[in-house]
Amino acid sequence: EVQLVESGGGLVQPGGFLRLSCEASEFTFSDFWMTWVRQAPGEGLEWVATIKEDGSEQYYVDSVKGRFTISRDNAKNSLYLQMNSLRAEDTAVYYCARSVGIAAAGVDYWGLGILVAVSS
Amino acid sequence: SYELTQPPSVSVSPGQAARITCSGDALPKKYAYWYQQKSGQAPVLVIYEDIKRPSGIPERFSGSISGTVATLTISGAQVEDEADYYCYSADRSGNLWVFGGGTKLTVL
Numbered sequence: 297e298v299q300l301v302e303s304g305g306g307l308v309q310p311g312g313f314l315r316l317s318c319e320a321s322e323f324t325f326s327d328f329w330m331t332w333v334r335q336a337p338g339e340g341l342e343w344v345a346t347i348k349e350d351g352s353e354q355y356y357v358d359s360v361k362g363r364f365t366i367s368r369d370n371a372k373n374s375l376y377l378q379m380n381s382l383r384a385e386d387t388a389v390y391y392c393a394r395s396v397g398i399a400a401a402g403v404d405y406w407g408l409g410i411l412v413a414v415s416s
Numbered sequence: 417s418y419e420l421t422q423p424p425s426v427s428v429s430p431g432q433a434a435r436i437t438c439s440g441d442a443l444p445k446k447y448a449y450w451y452q453q454k455s456g457q458a459p460v461l462v463i464y465e466d467i468k469r470p471s472g473i474p475e476r477f478s479g480s481i482s483g484t485v486a487t488l489t490i491s492g493a494q495v496e497d498e499a500d501y502y503c504y505s506a507d508r509s510g511n512l513w514v515f516g517g518g519t520k521l522t523v524l
Contacts, residue, residue, distance in 0.1 A: 331513075340518040341451070341459065341502050355511050358417065391458060397465060399510045402449035404470070406458040 298323050298405040300392045305410035312382050312414070318375040318392030318407060326350075326370040329395035331403050332377050334388035334412075344390070345377065346400055360386075382414045418442065418507035420516035427522040434490040436519045438503030441484055448486035449504040450479060452497075453518075459502065463488060493523045 304316040316332070332344040345356045345366040354366050365378040375392055389411050393403035420440040428434045438448055448466050451459035461470055463479035466486060476491045486505075490497055503516040 333515075340500075341453075341504075341515040343504070343513040343515060346513065355513075357512075397447060397449075399506070400513075401447045401506060402461070402464055402504060404461050404464070406460075408458055 298394060300394065300405060300407035302390065302392050302407045302410035305390065305412045307413045307415065308382055309416050310383060310414055313378070313380045314382065314412060316377040316379065316390055316392075316410060316412070318377075320373045320375065320392075320394070323394070325368075325373040329400035330366075330368060330375045331393045331395045331400070332366060332375075333391045333393055333403070333406075334386075335391070335409075336385070336388040339388075342388075346395060347375070348400075379412070382412075384414050386412060387414045388412060418512060418514050420503050420505060420514050422501075422503060422516035422519045424517070425520045425522065427524070428493050430495060430523055431492050434493040434497070434521055434523070436488045436501050436503075436521065438486045438488070438505075438516050439484055440486075440503075440505060440514075440516075442508045443481060443484050443486055443505060445508060446506045446510070448479070448481065450486075450488045451502045451504065452499045453502065454499045462501075490521075493521070495523050497521060498523050 299321045331346045363381045389409040391409045392407040394405045396404045450463035453459040466481040
């Protein structure tokens with residue numbers, strides 16, 4: 297069964313930074329695009345970023361462009377999200393998800409999520 | 417920016433059909449995916465590529481597409497189907513993805 301395990305979350309002050317990691321197992325990581333999705337407390341799901349299988353293409357929601365960087369290490373079966381200049385509105389549970397379908401049309405498997413809280 | 421529009425809530429009695437719509441201009445060209453999220457849990461894929469059901473998802477879950485509207489139908493909804501449901505798709509460029517605002521399904 298596909299497993300995705302996020303780590304690296306926590307409490308950070310506004311303007312600070314965090315690096316989320318997602319360790320993947322039970323599938324060939326290098327064959328799949330990967331995606332980060334977040335959910336603010338009491339709110340809906342929001343797509344954050346997606347990266348191609350080989351890391352050569354990355355796509356971001358406008359609200360995080362220039363602040364967040366998605367990357368991957370296929371040798372370590374790991375996905376990352378470097379989050380800089382964090383704002384209160386970045387407070388959310390962040391999910392790592394496996395993209396599927398033509399041009400990563402959807403996601404199928406999700407991690408359990410990790411909480412990022414931005415507050416002074 | 418691209419948007420997918422869902423009704424905020426749908427309410428049915430047990431055994432009735434529940435229909436949740438998702439409207440988006442690019443849906444004639446881009447697949448819709450549907451997710452179920454129960455309180456405090458990660459989302460679960462229930463329909464992919466508009467109409468396909470993953471293994472392990474009950475047959476009462478089905479998807480359809482007509483023009484710019486994708487629909488998730490739960491035939492004979494059960495109490496355990498109470499959850500938030502989200503549609504997900506890409507814009508025309510295929511380089512920006514969005515979720516619908518979510519629909520809270522109540523079965524009582």
